Amino acid sequence: MTERNLPIVAVAGLACETSTFSPGRTLAPAFKPKRGGEIISHYSSFIGPSTPLGNKVEWKGALIGHALPGGIVTKDAFEELAREIIARLRDIVSQSPIQGLWYDIHGAMCVEGLDDCEAELLRRIRGVIGKDVLVSASMDLHGNVSRELCHMTDLITCYRTAPHVDVRETRERACRNLVDLLESEKGRPLKAWVPIPILLPGEQTSTRLEPATHIYAAVPEVEKTDGVIDAAIWVGYAWADEPRNRAVVVVTGWDKSAVSVGAEKLAKIFWAAHKDFKFVAPTGTYKECLDIALASKARPYFISDSGDNPTAGGCGDVTWGLTHLLARPEFKSPSGPTVIYASVPGPKAVEAAVQAGIGATITVTAGAEIDNLHAGPVTITGRVHSIKHGDKDAVIEVVLQVGSVFAILTKLRKPYHHESDFTELDLKPREADIVIVKIGYLEPELFDMAKDWMLGLTPGGVDQDIKRLGHVRIRRPMWPFDEKFEKEPDLRVRFIEGSGESLEGVDE
Structure with a gap:
């Protein structure tokens, strides 16, 4: 704890939306890293010292990097930035134990030779901060939430608008949920995860138009339910070819029934409209x-x-x-x-x-x-x-x-x-x-x-004609790559236990 006896929360993460169908490569300088106090200044509007969240927690920046979307991130670039994140977190932890971490990511970053690199980075971070530290992730709704990533976090949320006009609101919500969780001393909330076999470009899922309008309108209604902390729907990222790429619902909270009912409700609303998605313009x-x-x-x-x-x-x-x-x-x-x-x-x-x-x-x-x-x-x-x-x-x-x-x-x-x-x-x-x-x-x-x-x-x-790109590694069947399903998808909730250790041998 600090002199003011406040919990300490570290901030770290890498964000880049990367197409595996692009011949480009994203290098480390593209992330324009921010370090230490630069991070707190960058987000001063909601975690600065004079803000409500800044008064409840001492925020310590490790390293964040936000690159312009592009081609796949080179392994060298990822390792260089990941090593620095780990080193900086070790330095923070050596000075005083931390109680929380805000994981500031996009969710659609791809790295040469790695699948699910956001989960891999968090696994390495967990190796430094420990399994008991509470982690809250904020993401783009065009990111991907694998079962492993959901497992490694305690709270996870994403934007609710596309085009994204709620970026700051989402990041602040992720931080507020984390601070509230630390204050509650309740431990870890329940996490309900539901994968949905849909993978569409953002231009067919804009929240300006139906059916995304009514789908995303249901999110805050679920969130208002007693016993629910947060509800989120990820569309997924269509221009990468990894097994994790698809739509996902995650609901977190304390009441198992409320969390389960809310997650299945959102998943079923999404699937019921899967044939209705159209491009946002002619x-x-x-x-x-x-x-x-x-x-x-x-x-x-x-x-x-x-x-x-x-x-x-x-x-x-x-x-x-x-x-x-x-x-x-x-x-x-x-x-x-x-x-x-x-x-x-x-x-x-x-x-x-x-x-x-x-x-x-x-x-x-x-x-x-x-x-x-x-x-x-x-x-x-x-x-x-x-x-x-x-x-x-x-x-x-x-x-x-x-x-x-x-x-x-x-x-x-x-x-x-x-x-x-x-x-x-x-x-x-x-x-x-x-x-x-x-x-x-x-x-x-x-x-x-x-x-x-x-x-x-x-x-x-x-x-935008994603069928002609040549996906070979996504899970099948997947709409719209497969227009006929032999049976309805399994939209039952998977409760994801724990978060401190890697989740091995799971079938997503």
């Missing part, structure tokens, strides 16, 4: 999307170039979309329909644009340095429209005007989710005819801007 081939956008009077018209979405695990440097866009005759002239395209990385192209300066006409080649499975590098001649330095992801951004297309090129890949991402490049998305973004469902600001939009079923490491 879909089509890229050509169909462009044809419809040109014919429409709605402006701006947004198109999701979804197959290379860098916030779902795409490399971000697939040139297929930009190449096909520039080939269209409608956009060859500067007087054609105004199109904004975001984006393609091209470090050398960006350097050339910076050297040439705004207003210069240059010929550059960009893209396909990592993912060249669908198209090679694109060579374009255009006028440098704008240059921006200092972006946290892209580092440097330039805009080239090619005919009526304003193509954004970046030094490093970047997601474009906010209006300011465009206006700071002297672009006016609200006045454009068409805005094409490498994204799946539109993030809130883009959704509000769009007068209409379509989801382009384009190729890439996060192809």
Whole structure:
């Protein structure tokens, strides 16, 4: 205990949504690790010293890292960061025993040569902090909860919205539940785990639309039940090929009947709607999307170039979309329909644009340095429209005007989710005819801007047509890979006992 006699809670975790179908690799620097006091400052709004949770517990940061989604994490990167987490936790424990740990993860990280790496990391952490320390995990609803991960935690929860507008709320809930558990001195709650044989992309499970709207609306109702601490539904992550990838329900609490009834209720609601999931917007081939956008009077018209979405695990440097866009005759002239395209990385192209300066006409080649499975590098001649330095992801951004297309090129890949991402490049998305973004469902600001939009079923490491990706390791049968089930899935609760030791030889 501390001088104030407060419980000590450590914070650790690694988060990265990784596609095993992407040729990219995620290295240790991509996690942009935060250490020690940096972690507490990062989450100061709810675990800072002046907050209610900060007044009840002394929070000690070990190491957290949140990487932009991408390709599989290299084994060396994982081992490097995991070793530092373990070393820092050993240092914290050597100074004073800890009572709790907030496990800050995403849940869809994949590591070369490892299955279920979040459970593996927590197993190593348990080896340092001991089996009696209470662990609370917060996750993305697109993460995966294996039986082992559920076993190794005491509390586990996830977002309840997609797009995710409750990120902070979820993390704070995970911390609050942990603090309440420490104060109660009741020990470990019951954990009801129900796997559901469904694996769908987020673009078919957005909580903006049915059936996800009513499914997720049931979560807080279960949570309100006497004897229940938390209820959560994971959609799972569709662009990785591991046995743990599928939908899952977990309910935690003190009353066995309430926990069991709540978990089975949520699982049955989810399964009952499995045939009702549809894409969040009208879909089509890229050509169909462009044809419809040109014919429409709605402006701006947004198109999701979804197959290379860098916030779902795409490399971000697939040139297929930009190449096909520039080939269209409608956009060859500067007087054609105004199109904004975001984006393609091209470090050398960006350097050339910076050297040439705004207003210069240059010929550059960009893209396909990592993912060249669908198209090679694109060579374009255009006028440098704008240059921006200092972006946290892209580092440097330039805009080239090619005919009526304003193509954004970046030094490093970047997601474009906010209006300011465009206006700071002297672009006016609200006045454009068409805005094409490498994204799946539109993030809130883009959704509000769009007068209409379509989801382009384009190729890439996060192809929305998941059946053509080639999963071979997921459990079967699995909807929608299998459309006929010989028998109804077993949606009975599995109560997961304990949490301090590894769970061996279980059949999930």
